[in-house]
Amino acid sequence: MTQPTGPAAKQAVRHDAMRARNLALVLGEVAARGSLTRAALSEITGLTKTTVSKLVADLIEAGLVVEAGTVRAGERGRPGMEVRISGERVAAVGLEINVDYLSVRLVDLARSVRLRRTQAVDNRTARPVEVIAALRDLALGLVDEAVDIGLQVVGGVLAVPGPVDLATGVVHNAPNLGWREVPVPELLRLPFPVRVENEANLAALGELWFGSGPPDFLYVSGEIGIGAGLVVRGRLFRGARGFAGELGHVVVSPDGPPCRCGARGCLERYAGQDALLTATAAEDLTELVTLLEAGDPRALAACERAGRALGVALSSAVNLVDPDTIVLGGIFARLFPWLADTVTGMLAARLGQMRSAVPPLVVSQLGTEAAALGAAGQVIQQVIADPTASLPT
Amino acid sequence: MTQPTGPAAKQAVRHDAMRARNLALVLGEVAARGSLTRAALSEITGLTKTTVSKLVADLIEAGLVVEAGTVRAGERGRPGMEVRISGERVAAVGLEINVDYLSVRLVDLARSVRLRRTQAVDNRTARPVEVIAALRDLALGLVDEAVDIGLQVVGGVLAVPGPVDLATGVVHNAPNLGWREVPVPELLRLPFPVRVENEANLAALGELWFGSGPPDFLYVSGEIGIGAGLVVRGRLFRGARGFAGELGHVVVSPDGPPCRCGARGCLERYAGQDALLTATAAEDLTELVTLLEAGDPRALAACERAGRALGVALSSAVNLVDPDTIVLGGIFARLFPWLADTVTGMLAARLGQMRSAVPPLVVSQLGTEAAALGAAGQVIQQVIADPTASLPT
DNA sequence: GATATTTAGTCCACAACATAGACTAAATGG
DNA sequence: CCATTTAGTCTATGTTGTGGACTAAATATC
Known part of the structure; x- marks a missing residue:
């Protein structure tokens, strides 16, 4: 028993x-x-x-x-x-590896962002050891600057776009980067303890601690893959093995287009970045946004289709995990103006009769900083939760 | 912040x-x-x-x-x-209202089931006040017998098939019973404190405390409506407002048959009891089982279709909430022999490439007692978690 | 300008509960 | 029967919070 x-x-x-x-x-x-x-x-x-x-x-x-x-x-x-x-003694470092940039943030105990450094780089074509070496350099530079302003870095967390084994820090699979089985902590080796965590989860925590919404929401993040972070009463929901939140593989249509996960009709195939770019022949997200702003019919139709698929998948998610609010981040923050009405309409149609309140859809307030801030915030949170570890002996 | x-x-x-x-x-x-x-x-x-x-x-x-x-x-x-x-001083009462029976259980502090009483009755045609009056009589009889064997009832929990407002005990909507906005605690009025809780959640807790599996699983319950209880590290997941686990309205096919919830293509329309009975013209579940045992083609086809739909919905659930195991209860426990291969096959097909382990599918060990035992177990759990409330002053 | 009143924060003896080592109790092996 | 091992009790001590007395710092009133 x-x-x-x-x-x-x-x-x-x-x-x-x-x-x-x-x-x-x-x-x-x-x-x-x-x-x-x-x-x-x-x-x-x-x-x-x-x-x-x-x-x-x-x-x-x-x-x-x-x-x-x-x-x-x-x-x-x-x-x-x-x-x-006191914002003048201890600080934490948030780090992030995303598809086309590396990012580090220094956050003090008062949750002020003291330093920001971002480096544009195509992380999909680089090997993991190269990416992590560049990140290490960026982080060490930040630590030097922290010492210069009198702050002691007590720890860091790294956000990566994929599921992470929390005990070992190994990234099993990050489709957005093309990574498999990367032992990140062994490669990173910074002069303070660093844990590795999934980017959608950290972005959700970033919204929680640096945003201003209520403490119960589903955060949706996405590039090629689509992930979700669920926060309930201020706590992150991880699931039995820490691999919850795979919104990208929730079923939109069971016999839909084949997915790289082996299933068919996953959300990713309708609303993932590759699906959107392929449908519009756009080179990248910026070009897609330009087409949308210009009223290009194919671009608008692709967003409409993505919005309906997101609405279907999110209605399943709401039925299962019951969030108070839905926050769109990642590429969906940029596409929000063209997605919001369709997603909101689909949620109302599918949830409006049974549920007393359909969760409102809001756009991320932190933009691309959410994950790195959530990362640093986790270290700050630990210091606050256990101040005796910071007391002189 | x-x-x-x-x-x-x-x-x-x-x-x-x-x-x-x-x-x-x-x-x-x-x-x-x-x-x-x-x-x-x-x-x-x-x-x-x-x-x-x-x-x-x-x-x-x-x-x-x-x-x-x-x-x-x-x-x-x-x-x-x-x-x-000591199993000889305090005890708890688990109560359950289900479609076609009322049930009460007396459980002592050592988690032994000391008394069982079940009353067959069609609760769908009776008015809520009649149903609750009959349950009250059944419970009072159990309390008298508890006193006779020297046990003091310190509390009870009532399992109902539908979402419950935990603060007030009001059952907003129980489709299996045809109830809406029923103020259960006001009507019940037993000589010990009673809380009301959703049946799928309590059945999950019953499997946790009276079964023998690991402490991370998704319990699937179902009659007309289909509910799920999620347990992670021994704790029930409820969502922001306590209305998580609505597996019956997870999308199987977005343009599928209209559902009473206002959406289309919900799991309930494929795998709910009404869907199964309508597809086979069976009068009730027992008749359906008889047809299945006899190899009736329509019955087997209905189960196959239900199994595939369950598999699709459960694959979305696994991606979102990451359980270790899936436990089938309710009508799905009785139909397990005709469902298991299809569901397992669909889960493997949809999850087997990306996830290192596909959650195994098991049948409930407690059968129809799961919810009432989970209910009593919750009171027992509270006594153990707060023994000072039971100390003499 | 002095005094009364209000509120913040410090001082100090005491209470509650855990610790640690001494001691007693209950068993078996030699 | 004694030595040894292990369980459980006894008692003085330590840690941390409490509660009331007291001091400190302000403003209102006369």
């Missing part, structure tokens, strides 16, 4: 764990609300003023928060001292 | 919470492993022997565990005293 408690429930709690949790609680509230006084923290967390004072003292000593000036809530009384996240 | 920590991370931890967590840890390990000595508990949990002794003393005083005799692990040394879950 399986015991259905999560891993967190299987740990004994001692005094040190209690303190770690309360430190994380205080730091998390400060991070969530921008700044708080000790008195406000006491009210919000339920801990006594004494306890909050001690916890804040530890966080100040660790350089994770700073006192930022006095503030008064009421008309009279002693003014409180604002405590804010 | 949304702060993405779960609810549990937002609670301060004090001494009482620390004790509660450690009590839950000890009780959970005893529940998971059948019986343990204090010394073994100390080794497994990492708490000292002193701490474990005190925690076990509290649990004994609460009647949640008992000492069950001496046992020795090695060749010499003082024998240890086995501590086991």
Whole structure:
């Protein structure tokens, strides 16, 4: 018989764990609300003023928060001292390998993007070792600049367009890049710990942490392959082995065109970038957008067909995973003006009678930065969730 | 900016919470492993022997565990005293309303099914208040019998075939019963707290806690409507508003037969009970099974068509939610012999090239009891997760 | 300008719960 | 019967939060 408690429930709690949790609680509230006084923290967390004072003292000593000036809530009384996240000690690096660029971002603990570097390159024609060597150079340059501005990089996450084995970091298959079985961490070897994660999942987390929407949504990303990241109550849904979110292979029509996955009628064959470019004889996405702007009938028809297919696949997804909102990113962000009405119409037609609310369709606010920001945000999130790892011993 | 920590991370931890967590840890390990000595508990949990002794003393005083005799692990040394879950103090009631029966189960803390009562009745032709009144009578009888055997019912959960508003217990729409907007808890009014939950989700939990498979699977249930319960790492996935798992409205063919949900080509129209009975002119499921056993060509063709549709829909589900195993329950458990090869074949054809492992298809081990057992199991699970609620004050 | 009032934050004795080592208890091997 | 091994209890101590007393810093009122 399986015991259905999560891993967190299987740990004994001692005094040190209690303190770690309360430190994380205080730091998390400060991070969530921008700044708080000790008195406000006491009210919000339920801990006594004494306890909050001690916890804040530890966080100040660790350089994770700073006192930022006095503030008064009421008309009279002693003014409180604002405590804010310090953006001047620790930072995280978000990295991204996509089809036609490499990207790195430096994000501080206050979630400010301090540095941005992007390098245009055709990653589909380069060998994986070449791509990763170029990324390593870009990242090392960023780290040097971080040291120059006084920030210590405590970790990084790399976004790649394909499923990833989270334990080993091996990219089993990235169709957008033409990669199979690439042992990314062995090749990357940066002077801080780096994990590898699927790009759609990280973009979803980017929208969550750097966007402004609600904490329950399905993020749709796509180039050749189409992936989805699902966030429910602020947490990423990964599935049993971490390979959830393969929206590109959801069935649009069971006897439709053959797909490279071996099935037929997958979403990718209707709405993937290759499908769109082939239908319009466009060279690349920019040319496709130019045709659409010019009102080219073939381009408009291809978008209409892609929009209907997206609507069908997304209606299946909504029935299965019940998101609150659908966010279109990747190529679909650029094509949003020509897709939105068709997709929204199809969702309303297929979902509108049974469901009390059809999830609204919105465009990504972060554009091509979403994945790299989500990557860096994951490291920031870990520091906030476990501040004791950052305390001096 | 949304702060993405779960609810549990937002609670301060004090001494009482620390004790509660450690009590839950000890009780959970005893529940998971059948019986343990204090010394073994100390080794497994990492708490000292002193701490474990005190925690076990509290649990004994609460009647949640008992000492069950001496046992020795090695060749010499003082024998240890086995501590086991007590099945003789608290119990939970699982209730179920399905199309053609009402069912109640009494389950003790050791997860033994102590009492079973099922009443055959056509719930589709009866009014909701009549159905719920009959269920109330059945449940009150079970409670009387529980008292007779010395068990105290601490709570219950009711399984219904349709989406449920978890906060209010209102059943918005149960197509299998013909119900809409039924305020079940107001009508039921039993002498213990009762929550209402979707039947497919509870059946999935039943397979998890009373079956013997791995803790990551998609459970497929079906009568007229087809629902799915998804369990990942021992936890039920519900979606943003609790309305995930609507497998019956996943698209099989976008321009297929119109569905009562307003869409076209939903799985329900191919593999739902009505679709199967209409295709074979069978009166009910038993007659359909008789036809299948006799080799009736129309019945076999209907199952083949249903199996292919299930395979298509399940391949979309696997791509999106990545389960380890697929469990067929409901009518599909009875039809398993005539469905399995087609479904398995379709899954292999659609998933076998890209995914390193195609999820195996298995039949439910619990049959029609799965939902009621899952319901009772949820109450049992809550007692184990929060034993301080059961301690004398 | 002085005093009363309000609110923030610190101080310190105490409580709750886990730890750690000493000790007792219960068994078997030699 | 004694030595050894292992389980479980006892008791002083340590860690971390609490709660009330107290100080500090502000404004309103006189």
